[in-house]
Amino acid sequence: MNDLLPRGVPVQLIDAEGLVRDDDGYAAPSTAALLDGYRSLVIGRRINDQCNALVRQGRLAVYPSSHGQEACQIAAVGALEAGDWLFPTYRDSVAVMLRGVRPADAMVLLKGDWHNGYDPYDHNVAPLTTPLATQLLHAVGFAHAAVLKGENTVALAMCGDGATSEGDFHEALNFAAVFRVPVVFLVQNNRFAISVPLSRQTAAESLAHKAIGYGMPGERVDGNDLAALASVLEVAVARARSGGGPTLVEAHTYRMQAHTNADDDTRYRERSEVQEWVERDPLTRLRAHLTRANLLDASAETAIADEAEAIATELRDALNADTAPDPRALFEHVYASGNPQLDEQYELLRGELERSREDAR
Template sequence: MSVDVLLPSPVPVRFVAEDGTPVQPPTGYQVPEEDRLLEAYRRMVVGRRFDRQATALTKQGRLAVYPSSRGQEACQIAGVLALREDDWLFPTYRDSVALVSRGLDPVEVLTLLRGGWHCGYDPAATRVAPQCTPLATQTIHAVGMADALRRKNESGVVMAFIGDGGTSEGDFHEALNYAAVLHAPVVFFVQNNKYAISVPLAKQSAAPALAYKGIGYGIRSEQVDGNDLVAVLSVLTAAVEHARTGGGPFLVEAHTYRMDPHTNADDAGRYRDKGEVEQWEAADPLARLETYLRERGALDAAAVDAAHQAAEEFAARVREEMNADPKADPFELFEHVFAEATPQLREQRALLASELED
């Protein structure tokens, strides 16, 4: 395979500038259909509102922690829209908006962040793996699933979300190598939001772009403006089609920005300045897409109002359901630990039962 085929574009692919005006994209990429862009806009509005609501729930003590993805909605929504229902998604802990957009119940999505012992939803039924907190471990799992689909002659594709920090982990490189050797139908989607908690990208990698990390493993790669929904959806659609039609794995790096702190427990002001945040807020992916669609005559004030009304109704339902105290069974502590309970486990369970009776 020619190295030129593997190389990403020299600059991130984009269709829409920060001010919402169209630009000429590179050859080979198509503007997504208008109805897909309108659906993406509606989902981005709901996703942004859900993210704000989840952040508020942490302040109310209803969530133990919440990693916001505000500013990364173009990545979250485009990743979901590029997949079919029979495809698999392997998310990180920051991808709650993507899971909600995929159609998962928001309360189930927030179960893990609430402090539950399980992910809250059925991975087999939803084709969404548990949100992964350890960096990059889900990438190897994703490759295993993709290889399983291939061996079963299923047409499904797997998409593994990962952050820039995760690309510094050995698991990520093992996954790339494994995927390339097996020719697995998997798309690695790197949301490069410029920080691994407080560590800036320049202290993580000397590569000209993280997309170049795929070349050494023989993987087609691309980089895209992660705040341009039109571009991200176009590139991911092409990447998924490449994997689905037997082309093997594909690596996409989206250049975006985490507008909020790493989590509600983080003070981002300690490692980045206000001017940097304001610069990226001016490139807000939601505002950019809205302006683009309005200028094309595809979106009017009524449609915008309807999208925001739907988002408010969605947030109200999340609030109502999350304000109800969860029904916790303390004996769940002893379930799914061993196939057959050990004597020690049975002893501990009996001790808890005795204490609860007193």
């Protein structure tokens, strides 16, 4: 069973200073992959900054920032093939956008306009979810169905450390292991479930150590090291695709900002702790590595920054436009076919709307 145990120290290929750390078990991604990953990091950080500004302007109802955690999302998307599926959490809007969802559509839930702003089947991305751990069950069920249908599909399910305290987490991992379902569980351990520190959630040596209890391998990785994340997830996805079953990957990262704009994180953590993690920022780390290797110059930085700004502008303009919701749309996606009670309610609403229009005349 020793081959199921994670390492005592998380996998790291590029340290906080941007220096390369050789590893016998995991190969570093290509230069092209690292450059593309850096581009995505810059875009992701700009999206986070823009969404925080939109909250302050009242254009978003709530925003769970992933500032400092972007590398986890970027590596997750990069590990998947076009036909694979991503099952994100509410904090993974950057990953959703990198899978091809328009930024404005990815923000519909957080704006409060609709439950979901995109068709999951257009991008192979499940809806952003606010309940903890429910997406893990969805991922397992989807991947199991793919096996039964003879499809070569891998599902990658993301969650936070708080989700590991939910019963759905246990049920998802247990079923996946028993039936060797092609799914990868990526736990973004950012050390807090809102205000509850990890030490009050589990007594396990690590979250990855929980994997052995289900009979699947677990691995720990530096969640602020994009290179290590990409390599570890690539191995896990390949294992799932080849019929080897699920893997639990724990990414050690940190939530640099409050849980959401409704949270006051100064009540449960010291600023000195946050400052320590500033020095481990995935963006500045990869920039230091690429600059030291003469792979990133000022002109490339400018081009990437301009692209990120264009995406932020598109998002800002879209959310600054007021929407005119149609109350009748409430009835469009409740049942697949007609329902007498719902039809009756719809007719009542339609009559009220017609009377309102007549009164307005």
